[in-house]
Amino acid sequence: MTTEPAIPGxxxxxxxxxxxxxxxxxxxxxxxxHLSVREVLQVIVRSxxxxxxxxxxxxxVPDDDGAFAEFVAEGVSDKQWEAIGPLPRQHGMLAAMLKxxxxxxxxxxxxxxxFEWWPSAHPVLKDFIGVxxxxxxxxLGIIFLADKRTPGGFTSQDEDLLTLFAAHAAIALTxxxxxxxxxxxxxxxxxxxxARELHDAVTQKLFSLRLTAQAxxxxxxADPERAAAEIGRVQRLAGEALTELRAAIVELRPAELGRHGxxxxxxxxxxxxxxxxxxxxxxxxxxxxxxxxxxxxxxLRVAQEALHNALRHADASSIEVCLEVEGRRVQLxxxxxxxxxxxxxxxxxxxxxxxMRDRAESVGGTLTVTSEPxxxxxxxxxxxx
Numbered sequence: 042m043t044t045e046p047a048i049p050g051x052x053x054x055x056x057x058x059x060x061x062x063x064x065x066x067x068x069x070x071x072x073x074x075h076l077s078v079r080e081v082l083q084v085i086v087r088s089x090x091x092x093x094x095x096x097x098x099x100x101x102v103p104d105d106d107g108a109f110a111e112f113v114a115e116g117v118s119d120k121q122w123e124a125i126g127p128l129p130r131q132h133g134m135l136a137a138m139l140k141x142x143x144x145x146x147x148x149x150x151x152x153x154x155x156f157e158w159w160p161s162a163h164p165v166l167k168d169f170i171g172v173x174x175x176x177x178x179x180x181l182g183i184i185f186l187a188d189k190r191t192p193g194g195f196t197s198q199d200e201d202l203l204t205l206f207a208a209h210a211a212i213a214l215t216x217x218x219x220x221x222x223x224x225x226x227x228x229x230x231x232x233x234x235x236a237r238e239l240h241d242a243v244t245q246k247l248f249s250l251r252l253t254a255q256a257x258x259x260x261x262x263a264d265p266e267r268a269a270a271e272i273g274r275v276q277r278l279a280g281e282a283l284t285e286l287r288a289a290i291v292e293l294r295p296a297e298l299g300r301h302g303x304x305x306x307x308x309x310x311x312x313x314x315x316x317x318x319x320x321x322x323x324x325x326x327x328x329x330x331x332x333x334x335x336x337x338x339x340x341l342r343v344a345q346e347a348l349h350n351a352l353r354h355a356d357a358s359s360i361e362v363c364l365e366v367e368g369r370r371v372q373l374x375x376x377x378x379x380x381x382x383x384x385x386x387x388x389x390x391x392x393x394x395x396x397m398r399d400r401a402e403s404v405g406g407t408l409t410v411t412s413e414p415x416x417x418x419x420x421x422x423x424x425x426x
């Protein structure tokens with residue numbers, strides 16, 4: 042649980058400096074306790090909002106195209122976000138700060154020449170402050186705050202305080218990115234090790250299996266008794282190879298599942314695909330709680346396969362991924378607006394769909410695939426928890 046820092050403006054007189062230092066210290070410690078980049082972004086926003094006593098706070102992370110790769114906010118509910126619409130790209134004050142990346146403090150953002158408009162569902166903001174999070178000359182993100190709870194709007198002291206906090210937050214955010222990068226390298230090294238083990242163990246077993254089968258085939262007529270013995274050995278070797286393959290598959294369980302759980306792992310996977318493909322891919326999830334490892338693995342693999350199919354075959358403009366728990370079952374939905382299946386029988390087509398159904402059945406789950414020509418495809422996986 043994160044402890045929010047005290048609001049300096051609530052502390053009178055000579056105690057104010059101590060309150061400021063304590064607030065910054067509490068906020069920075071809250072940030073550095075988290076290793077996931079997404080978690081760090083969320084805690085930075087939450088801490089900055091509490092630090093300056095603002096009603097609204099947001100943090101945008103720039104991409105390579107002059108827009109936002111990620112955008113997190115506090116003070117706006119999920120329902121409000123849905124009504125507001127897509128992630129901010131290049132617009133108004135946010136676009137101006139992306140280009141300039143200098144601190145901005147305004148008594149009323151609506152009266153500034155850089156202000157353009159908000160979506161109809163967007164909350165009406167008045168006093169505004171924005172400060173970049175820098176690592177040297179590199180802008181890691183921009184913190185935006187609006188509507189200070191105490192009268193008078195944001196002060197120059199607030200700007201100094203937020204700038205100080207941003208400098209410390211930059212360290213935490215940089216550390217989180219380095220940690221995630223090192224974890225990715227660790228995963229690559231682990232997969233390389235597993236490939237070597239598969240080659241050494243399973244490949245040799247399959248080679249022996251092939252030789253034994255050839256021997257049994259040559260003995261069927263000349264020596265049926267020996268042929269039967271060789272066939273028995275084939276069965277034993279096949280069983281051993283299957284056992285080793287299953288063990289290898291278990292070990293290949295993504296490390297992210299163990300560290301961050303299914304929802305965060307799948308969110309990151311979707312975010313990567315969204316950046317790599319022109320298709321708009323979105324992800325939504327509710328709290329899942331603890332899930333059995335087998336269920337997590339199945340849901341992740343089916344989601345990856347469904348996304349792969351949609352990106353490769355659907356010719357879609359958007360793909361939606363939703364993950365939630367309904368009763369005692371975890372439910373995964375993957376929906377695209379692509380071309381659909383022309384023959385109306387999607388469940389029978391392709392090894393990918395067969396593989397997804399086999400995965401679902403292996404953990405007592407069900408897979409439903411529906412599609413109509415020109416109406417896209419809908420994949421639903423339900424797995425008992």
